[in-house]
Amino acid sequence: MTDKRVAAAERLAAHPAWIELDKAALVANLNEVRLRIGDGVQVIASVKANAYGHGIVPVARALAASGVDMLATGSFGEAMAIRDAGITTPVLMLAGALPSAMETLGNHDLIPTVFNQETADSAAGLGGRPTAVFVKVDCGLGRVGVTLDQAFRFIAQLAARPEIDVAGIYTHLSFKDAASMVWAKERLGLFYALVRDLKAAGIDPPVTQALASSALLIGWRDDLSAVCPGHVLYGLSPVVGDLAGIAPFRPVLRAIKARVIHIGDHSAGPVPGSGGYHRLRQGRRTAVVPCGLNDGYRPARPGQSAAVLCQSRRLAVLGVSLEHLTFDVPDDLELSLGDTVVLAGSDGPESISLAELAAWQGTTPATALVTLGAGLPVLDSY
Numbered sequence: 001m002t003d004k005r006v007a008a009a010e011r012l013a014a015h016p017a018w019i020e021l022d023k024a025a026l027v028a029n030l031n032e033v034r035l036r037i038g039d040g041v042q043v044i045a046s047v048k049a050n051a052y053g054h055g056i057v058p059v060a061r062a063l064a065a066s067g068v069d070m071l072a073t074g075s076f077g078e079a080m081a082i083r084d085a086g087i088t089t090p091v092l093m094l095a096g097a098l099p100s101a102m103e104t105l106g107n108h109d110l111i112p113t114v115f116n117q118e119t120a121d122s123a124a125g126l127g128g129r130p131t132a133v134f135v136k137v138d139c140g141l142g143r144v145g146v147t148l149d150q151a152f153r154f155i156a157q158l159a160a161r162p163e164i165d166v167a168g169i170y171t172h173l174s175f176k177d178a179a180s181m182v183w184a185k186e187r188l189g190l191f192y193a194l195v196r197d198l199k200a201a202g203i204d205p206p207v208t209q210a211l212a213s214s215a216l217l218i219g220w221r222d223d224l225s226a227v228c229p230g231h232v233l234y235g236l237s238p239v240v241g242d243l244a245g246i247a248p249f250r251p252v253l254r255a256i257k258a259r260v261i262h263i264g265d266h267s268a269g270p271v272p273g274s275g276g277y278h279r280l281r282q283g284r285r286t287a288v289v290p291c292g293l294n295d296g297y298r299p300a301r302p303g304q305s306a307a308v309l310c311q312s313r314r315l316a317v318l319g320v321s322l323e324h325l326t327f328d329v330p331d332d333l334e335l336s337l338g339d340t341v342v343l344a345g346s347d348g349p350e351s352i353s354l355a356e357l358a359a360w361q362g363t364t365p366a367t368a369l370v371t372l373g374a375g376l377p378v379l380d381s382y
């Protein structure tokens with residue numbers, strides 16, 4: 001056992017709540033993307049937001065082992081975690097740094113994105129060599145990037161500087177429904193025109209990229225050299241309604257689990273005047289797992305009721321507090337300290353999907369998991 005494993009085992013004994021991944025599904029989803037884009041197109045895997053809550057290191061490791069061309073993240077800490085794990089796949093830093101950070105990114109072998117004059121100037125000539133940078137173009141999302149009307153001039157000026165190597169140009173145009181799909185298609189056309197104009201001017205960066213999950217889900221392809229999917233790699237859908245089903249992409253979240261740390265026997269009845277969980281419980285017993293707000297588990301919205309699975313049964317969640325989740329224990333259920341409870345995933349014939357959990361919380365599956373992934377450890381093997 002390595003020191004790291006001992007530390008993880010100690011952490012789990014002290015705080016038994018965790019996330020389990022289906023890494024085979026992750027690899028299958030990557031291969032499905034490859035199938036859709038055809039040979040010769042690179043996959044830049046978006047692992048931002050702690051790999052959409054799935055755990056940056058296990059996800060990056062599995063993608064790297066499957067030969068993904070590049071990893072993209074917005075988080076410097078997560079980029080460093082990738083490098084500390086010994087993963088040598090190129091890492092693109094999606095826009096999100098101050099000019100003063102460019103040198104740090106370069107020192108750690110991370111590819112900076114430049115999106116204004118200041119980031120470009122600070123990135124130029126790091127380490128006495130031409131700095132490989134990606135340029136982000138804002139085609140209308142209205143977030144980060146050089147605007148489309150300024151992009152040609154900006155990129156042409158960068159390409160002319162010997163201390164800068166324009167290694168990539170990309171944009172991001174995700175869409176949720178049919179109306180925004182039509183809009184995204186129109187804006188994408190303008191990005192393709194920019195790439196053509198640059199090429200005609202002799203500027204032809206090795207990486208050009210515009211398509212993300214929503215486009216790949218509905219089967220779009222283009223002539224650029226790379227795609228940058230996030231959601232679909234994890235089996236999450238960025239679109240709503242009937243625009244496209246997520247199949248054949250599979251959920252990478254296998255389960256969220258926790259162990260029972262306390263069983264309360266309330267046979268003697270509540271203390272007079274007390275409220276709390278006594279008014280809510282059906283049985284005489286309640287049980288607690290250490291997965292509360294601090295672990296990213298949000299309480300159900302008014303009118304919704306959450307459940308957990310134990311011994312293939314659905315048990316009602318009575319309450320979620322800062323560090324605890326308390327649930328009802330039916331009188332006929334034999335429950336012991338340390339028993340495993342499923343907060344999401346399958347247990348015999350019963351299952352709680354991430355979508356169901358998110359619906360209780362009044363949020364999207366991706367939002368629910370980013371929050372849970374920030375609080376819970378991801379087990380690498382089980």
Ligand SMILES: *Cc1c(COP(=O)(O)O)cnc(C)c1O
Pocket residue numbers: 046048094170171172174211212213214228229230231232238
């Ligand atoms: C997040 C992001 C992606 C991935 O988007 P998904 O919709 O999750 O596939 C691609 N490109 C850029 C620039 C991004 O920021």
